[in-house]
């Protein structure tokens with residue numbers, strides 16, 4: 001079931017653009033090749049890991065909390081995860097398919113070789129996707145990721161355009177003590193690069209049931225062909 005877009009705080013990159021427009025330097029700024037690109041940190045690629053679903057759920061929409069028209073939602077802290085897919089120049093990438101997958105609240109993936117298979121939350125979709133429009137924005141409703149043995153909480157991402165894979169990465173919870181001990185997180189070269197995949201999960205503005213919101217913008221290190 002497609003989840004309606006809730007109110008979300010304006011995206012930081014929009015603020016930046018608006019600010020630039022207000023001070024009248026947008027045109028100059030964007031006509032200098034690479035000027036904006038230098039300010040952007042390309043989202044580092046990270047391992048796909050062993051648990052990309054080996055069978056897709058019956059429902060692959062952007063709401064991982066509810067499978068089709070099920071009435072029992074998944075267990076976990078409800079989180080709206082959104083952001084923009086940007087190319088190397090900071091321009092939005094449209095028609096990008098953003099896929100996420102993560103383990104459920106009990107540490108089980110939608111994979112036949114997952115750990116904790118006996119505890120799997122059958123109401124959690126485990127995988128979802130969203131196709132971007134002209135603004136490059138995506139939105140998924142899921143649970144706040146949890147730790148499982150050997151890993152700090154994370155959400156796996158894969159960005160495609162048509163059949164082509166553009167980027168595989170993961171995002172983490174800012175301030176989570178497990179990050180510093182996580183081999184994949186530590187393996188990302190550069191403090192800024194690690195920061196670029198480590199995002200706040202903060203209360204959703206206007207949320208009535210303790211929902212969280214996280215914003216994860218993905219900057220491709222290149223500009224995909226139209």
Ligand SMILES: [Fe+2]
Pocket residue numbers: 049051151154156
């Ligand atoms: Fe994982």
